[in-house]
Amino acid sequence: EAQVTQNPRYLITVTGKKLTVTCSQNMNHEYMSWYRQDPGLGLRQIYYSMNVEVTDKGDVPEGYKVSRKEKRNFPLILESPSPNQTSLYFCASSPGQGDYEQYFGPGTRLTVT
Amino acid sequence: SQQGEEDPQALSIQEGENATMNCSYKTSINNLQWYRQNSGRGLVHLILIRSNEREKHSGRLRVTLDTSKKSSSLLITASRAADTASYFCATDTYSGAGSYQLTFGKGTKLSVIP
Numbered sequence: 001e002a003q004v005t006q007n008p009r010y011l012i013t014v015t016g017k018k019l020t021v022t023c024s025q026n027m028n029h030e031y032m033s034w035y036r037q038d039p040g041l042g043l044r045q046i047y048y049s050m051n052v053e054v055t056d057k058g059d060v061p062e063g064y065k066v067s068r069k070e071k072r073n074f075p076l077i078l079e080s081p082s083p084n085q086t087s088l089y090f091c092a093s094s095p096g097q098g099d100y101e102q103y104f105g106p107g108t109r110l111t112v113t
Numbered sequence: 114s115q116q117g118e119e120d121p122q123a124l125s126i127q128e129g130e131n132a133t134m135n136c137s138y139k140t141s142i143n144n145l146q147w148y149r150q151n152s153g154r155g156l157v158h159l160i161l162i163r164s165n166e167r168e169k170h171s172g173r174l175r176v177t178l179d180t181s182k183k184s185s186s187l188l189i190t191a192s193r194a195a196d197t198a199s200y201f202c203a204t205d206t207y208s209g210a211g212s213y214q215l216t217f218g219k220g221t222k223l224s225v226i227p
Contacts, residue, residue, distance in 0.1 A: 004155075035217075042201065042219035043156075050212070059216075090155060097213040098205065099144055099163065104155035 002027045004105035006091050012111045013081060021076045021108050023091030029103070031094045032074040033058065034066065036087040037107075043090070049074055050097065081112040117145070117202040117218035125224040132189040134221040136202030137182075143213060145178055145185050146203045150220070156201065159187075192225045199223070 004025045013019055025032065033048035035058075045058030049068040063085055065077040074093075078085060089108045094100040120135045136145065144163045148156040162169045162178045162185065169176045175188040189196055199220040208214045 033215075040219065043217040045214070045216070056212075058214075088153070092156075099161065101146065101158035101161055102148075102156070102203075102215065104148075104157070106155045107153065109153075 002103070004091055004093055004103050006089075006105040006108050008108060009106065010109050012113065014113055015082055016080050019078050019081060019110075021078075021089060021091075021110070023074045023076065023105060024072050025074075025091075025093040025103070026072065027093065027095075027103065028071065029093035029095050030071070031096050031100070032068070033092050033102075034064070034074070034076050035090045035092065036060065036085075037090060038087050046076070046089075078110075081110075083112050086110060086112050117204045117216065119200070119202055119218045119221040121221060122219070123222045123224070125226065126192055128192060128194055128225055128227050130192055132192050132196070132223055132225070134187045134200050134202075134223070136185045136187070136218060138185075138202075138204045139183065140206060142180075143205045143207055145176075146205065146215070147174075147176060147185075147187050148201045148203060148217075150199045150201065152198075159200075189223075192223075194225050194227045197223060197225045 007022045034046040035043040044060045047066040049055045091105040092102040117136045117138045146161045147159040150156045173190045178185045201220045203217045
């Protein structure tokens with residue numbers, strides 16, 4: 001089944017403790033991205049990647065890192081999480097940019113205390 | 114940067130009625146997409162309309178695009194309780210150097226009452 005998977009689905013952590021949220025897609029998509037969703041603010045893009053080893057900042061990249069060493073994986077790294085990073089995170093992929101739909105993962109609900 | 118803005122923010126209708134949601138945006142677009150999100154879940158793509166298209170249909174969905182007014186509408190006909198969800202428009206814009214950016218609005222929350 002074609003899908004985007006994220007792990008973990010739920011995470012509660014403390015300020016400053018480094019964490020990684022994994023994202024994997026099995027559709028051989030070139031383009032992958034991370035979004036965060038907050039009440040009243042909609043979805044905002046954090047980082048995106050157009051292909052292996054090619055990543056770029058989205059609208060809200062501060063406090064996050066990403067890497068794209070393999071086509072299928074696009075982990076999101078929070079090196080020193082803070083409470084303002086408490087949010088619902090989505091990974092998405094598509095065959096490319098432009099006239100393509102995005103396929104979304106199920107989401108990761110992160111709480112930083 | 115927020116590009117699309119949906120209107121209304123929330124909409125409540127009876128089952129069987131039609132639901133119309135609107136999206137306005139500010140700059141030229143390559144295409145506009147509509148997505149649905151059931152509570153707390155991942156977004157699901159509904160329909161993509163290119164900037165040179167005016168109307169598109171998919172089952173009970175009808176999307177229109179008016180580039181002169183920089184607006185789009187999503188019509189769901191004969192609504193069902195299962196249509197209860199949040200609906201987002203997303204604008205795809207060319208950001209230079211062969212790169213496009215997809216920007217989501219804040220969504221319209223639709224409730225369909227059985």
